[in-house]
Amino acid sequence: MATYIVLLGPPGVGKGTQAVILAQAIKLAHISSGDLFRGNIKNQTELGKLAKSYMDKGELVPDDVTIAMVRDRISQPDCKGGAILDGFPRTPKQAESLEKMLAEFGGCVDSVPYITADEAVLIERTSGRWSCRAQGHVYHQKFNPPKQAGVCDVDGSELYQRDDDKVETVTNRIHVYFEQTMPLVDYYRKLGKLIEINGVQPVEQVTNDLLAALRK
Ligand code: ADP
Numbered sequence: 001m002a003t004y005i006v007l008l009g010p011p012g013v014g015k016g017t018q019a020v021i022l023a024q025a026i027k028l029a030h031i032s033s034g035d036l037f038r039g040n041i042k043n044q045t046e047l048g049k050l051a052k053s054y055m056d057k058g059e060l061v062p063d064d065v066t067i068a069m070v071r072d073r074i075s076q077p078d079c080k081g082g083a084i085l086d087g088f089p090r091t092p093k094q095a096e097s098l099e100k101m102l103a104e105f106g107g108c109v110d111s112v113p114y115i116t117a118d119e120a121v122l123i124e125r126t127s128g129r130w131s132c133r134a135q136g137h138v139y140h141q142k143f144n145p146p147k148q149a150g151v152c153d154v155d156g157s158e159l160y161q162r163d164d165d166k167v168e169t170v171t172n173r174i175h176v177y178f179e180q181t182m183p184l185v186d187y188y189r190k191l192g193k194l195i196e197i198n199g200v201q202p203v204e205q206v207t208n209d210l211l212a213a214l215r216k
Pocket residue numbers: 010011012015033034035037054055056058059060061062066086087088089090094164173
């Protein structure tokens with residue numbers, strides 16, 4: 001049966017970094033809703049234009065378009081064995097829709113690692129984040145610098161700082177996270193699926209904790 005893992009946690013806690021490593025380690029597809037939106041912005045689609053107007057303010061993109069976009073991605077052949085969901089769901093409505101769509105594919109959310117860090121850490125991580133233009137590989141100027149400044153180690157493309165990683169926007173994103181996404185922590189805890197992971201550790205240690213928790 002397909003395995004679906006939801007990575008939950010505030011902006012900048014390390015979900016994307018860990019999702020890439022886990023996807024390789026346990027051979028699952030990686031679905032990042034933020035990367036899907038950024039791909040649409042890059043390709044100047046209608047969805048991209050709509051999403052950008054919310055992302056620039058640090059607000060969530062409306063549920064209906066977000067759910068449709070993720071549904072389309074999950075139904076692709078490379079997700080047959082399951083997926084690691086990074087950045088989705090972010091609202092109770094998205095979580096309910098996810099259960100319904102996974103039931104259609106004969107699966108369900110199996111576990112929900114919840115990665116935590118305090119606000120000062122989130123600000124430090126987002127303000128030093130550099131992302132690659134081509135595929136969204138992520139670096140940090142202090143904690144995970146690229147071999148050559150401004151260039152992606154993996155694909156050689158240019159590194160840039162996300163507009164929404166400005167401190168003012170991040171502060172709003174953290175606020176939005178507490179208002180709209182935090183209810184999911186209780187939702188998944190009540191379902192017995194939540195696994196708390198300390199995000200204030202080196203990347204490798206967070207990965208070890210995640211793998212140990214997922215093996216259980
Ligand atoms: P982060 O690094 O903060 O986790 P993401 O790349 O996941 O950021 O998301 C960037 C932005 O994309 C969010 O601030 C929001 O505007 C939009 N977004 C991403 N995922 C969702 C979602 N599931 N629902 C609504 N908006 C989303």
